[in-house]
Amino acid sequence: MPSHNDLGEYGLKKLKKKYSNDLLDDLMADLQFLIDSGYYDTLFKVYTDWKEPVSLLSDISNKIAEKSNFLVFAHENLRNIPVKFLSDLIDYDTFYFFFPFLEWVYSMYLERQLEPDDVERLFSSGVGQKIALNLLNFAKFDKTPEVTSEFFQKLQKLKWENRKTKKIYTELDKIISLFLFKDYGINESSFNIRQARVILFLAGCSAVNEGKEKIGESDVFTAYKTLFKIIKTDFSELIDGATSKQKRISHGYFVCENCGDYYKLQSGEKPEDFSDICECGGKLKYMKSLDKSG
Structure with a gap:
């Protein structure tokens, strides 16, 4: 019986017949680095052991959200329609998975569970805005860019450029999950669903930043490259500063x-x-x- 890795290689070989080999090879090299270096194993363990530092319905959660224009504009402009075929491609539910993913990465580098103060620092740091508006270049800017309601209005109106673009998004999701997990249970499936929504959000950000009304293939690749860069970026340094006592002791x-x-x-x-x-x-x-x- 073929292994998950064998199935992943087979799926990748099929994709290369229809899409850019150079882009796919570049993406797979990044993925393999994260797997071989233990980043994904560590991140997945953070996810499976996760304890919510702030209850969504708590006063603290509301206070944190009210201080962030990024969250306020997203809530005001992205719809959340429960009926799938009536919903927007990028709705509030899609955006909702973005910050929890950043919380897991932050926790991974702090090497501990997050506390309410950590969450507040994460949201107030502007890291979310930097990623959404600068994508692969998010770590190069000290100043947090201003986000507008128009940004989310454009996200809400996005469509797929064509079926081929939607297909590479769904196929890459399947292939990468095969490379990531030797076994596939409830936790693996749940993690993968959340990661796929983050990818969709980032692909949408790429399209809007490029002034487009539809998500193209290049946006999907940019989204994955950005996600991989997020995972290997020490958020404790971006958020708390390079001299923070909370930074990682070991750098590998x-x-x-x-x-x-x-x-x-x-x-x-x-x-x-x-x-x-x-x-x-x-x-x-x-x-x-x-x-x-x-």
């Missing part, structure tokens, strides 16, 4: 698959800043921890 390691030697990344160093070849000629693999079990 490069381990040589040939000689077994390793290098611990120092403060300010990132995996993408280094070559993947050891001095001995062996391949260097980035790992979040030297503990192979975790």
